[in-house]
Amino acid sequence: MPEIIAIHSFRGGTGKSNTAANLACLLARQGRRVGVVDTDIQSPGIHVLFNLDPKDAAHTLNDFLWGKCDIGRAVYDVSRILGPEERGKLFLIPSSIRTGDIARVLHYGYDINLLKEGYQQAIEQFALDYLFIDTHPGLNEETLMSIAIADTLLILLRPDQQDYQGTAVTVEVSRALEVPRMFLIVNKAPASLCGDALAAKVAATYNCDVAGVLPHADEMMELGSSGIFCLTHPDSSLGRAIDGILRRIET
Template sequence: MSKIISVHSFRGGTGKSNITANLAATIARYGHRVGIVDTDIQSPGIHVVFGFDEEMMDLCLNDYLWGRCDIEETAYDVSSVLKDVAHKDSAIYLIPSSLNLGEITKVIRDGYDVGLLHDGFQELIDRLKLDYLFIDTHPGLNEETLLSITISDTLIIILRPDRQDFQGTAVTVDIARQLEVPEMLLVVNKALSNLDFTALQEQMESSYNALVAGILPLCEEVAQLASSDIFCLRYPKHPLSQIVEAIAKQILT
């Protein structure tokens, strides 16, 4: 049975795309076929983490949404990032969005058929035989985000230990409950090392009545990598990678 995981944050800058890429790669290593769709069409970026640039995109999600191609034609096999750490059945497919200014402007001006996006998700699962489909959503709440939340088996909400994030996350949590999402996990990112992580987890779980799957510390090595690689694959023994792996195992159960 395939599983759809939406990764969302109420505000930008939370590290959502990086966390999505690292979780997807970690799960793929266990021998799963994983897809990642960048539905942050107005400000796409997850392709960068996979070393995938605009020149490598013959087709992208925008082309599918404008009726130019089938959605599986926009899927690129990026399993090579796993190198020698993957199971023989491991696979990662990336469905990027366009960085072309005209394409982004068209989305902002004209919008797109959100129902078509829903159909595309299922087609990807069926045609690529995916075990897991990750949806990297646009920050905030819009029609696409609500659709992604509605069809998700698991919703992962990324937030920083910041009051603005706390308030916005409360809105997202309430909406997810109204939409009856089967599983909701909170991931706190960029937590300063001098914070009491146990107390922070208790505070988050009490405030939102939701499980905190992990707290990721603010990490200089992540900043130095500058989205040029998948951190958990580059530094598998790093404490942060171990936390990501623990979060991935919660998704797998």
């Protein structure tokens, strides 16, 4: 049964795209067929991580939502970034980075039924095991749609007060949408914090499973948004923590 996993956070800069990309790559490396959709139409970015030049993307999610093309034409095989050991497949459905396209979607919006249909078609056409949805931060209509469609919701937060408050709202709204499975992921935890204690505290506060606590990694900072951390530093503490999250959400 293919699974749709939405990755969300209340505020920007929590590392959503990075986490989504890393989880997708790890799954693909294990031989799964994995798709990633960039629904952050206002500020798309995940294509950078997958080395997809926007100029090469003749069709995007935007084109599909306006009925200009079939979803299949907006799907790009980016498996080459997995390296020579690739066994699974990795696909990306990018959003358009053209400002005109962005404004148009924001102005007219789109229909959730269409979106759901598109995902379904992409899953069937490319025989996907997993489809990751990278969302725009906050709780606008588009992100609510992604949450409504998802089988599993991963909510990222950083250990600071603003994230704590916003995440509380996100968790309750997601519960109201009856998301089947929901996990919290604490990202950018300072080295001074004990991960287990923080996870326990967060889990108790939100009454929600914590899939993992990701340490603040300087290597990740240096890498910036180019490249997939798990592929380059699998044995770092961050790499192992991301692997741990995967094992939590797979079961």
